Amino acid sequence: MDAHAPPAHGAVIDAPRRWLRLEGALVATVATLAYAKAGGGWGEFAAWLLLPDVALLAYVAGPRAGAMAYNLAHTAAVPLALAGAGLLGAETMALKAALIWWAHIGFDRALGFGLKYPSGFGDTHLGRLGGRATIHPPCPASC
Incomplete structure (x- = not known):
């Protein structure tokens, strides 16, 4: 992203964006190390790592349903409750x-x-994924 380009609506830019991506890398690293310490097997880890991305199937019903399902599967609150x-x-x-779920979320954040x-x-x-930021009109009240 051009350092002077305006962000997409609601997008974090510059240093805060880099901090959030670094935070994602740290979450992924710590979750993976804690998983190993808990005695988890790497085959099981690999088999379940991409499970949260099943939520992408909701995009078949449209971008609103897809975003809702994706966000539910990619927020730390749900695995936090499960860990508790x-x-x-x-x-x-x-x-x-x-x-494993936290590791997935962390990897995703680290990758942007x-x-x-x-x-x-x-x-x-x-x-914006896939290149330069684009300017979007303000999100309507239905967002």
Whole structure:
């Protein structure tokens, strides 16, 4: 992105964007290391790592449904609740699943895949995917 180009609506730019991507890399790293420490197997990790992306199928129903499903599957709140339940109930599988989920979210953020706007898959809180930022009209009240 051009350092002087205006961001897409709601997109973070410049240093804050770099910090958020670095934060994603750290989340991915720590979640992966914690998963290993919890005794998880790498075959299981690899098999489940991309599961949150099944939410992309909701884009078949349109960009609004796709963004809603994607964002639900890519926010830290859901795996946080799962990890809490796993810790409180001493359920190792729930904790390992949450760590894999966090690793996925972290990898996505590190690569620049942010939470989606209903205007289209490429419109994220970390900027427009696939190239330079484009200027969008203000998000309508229905966003």
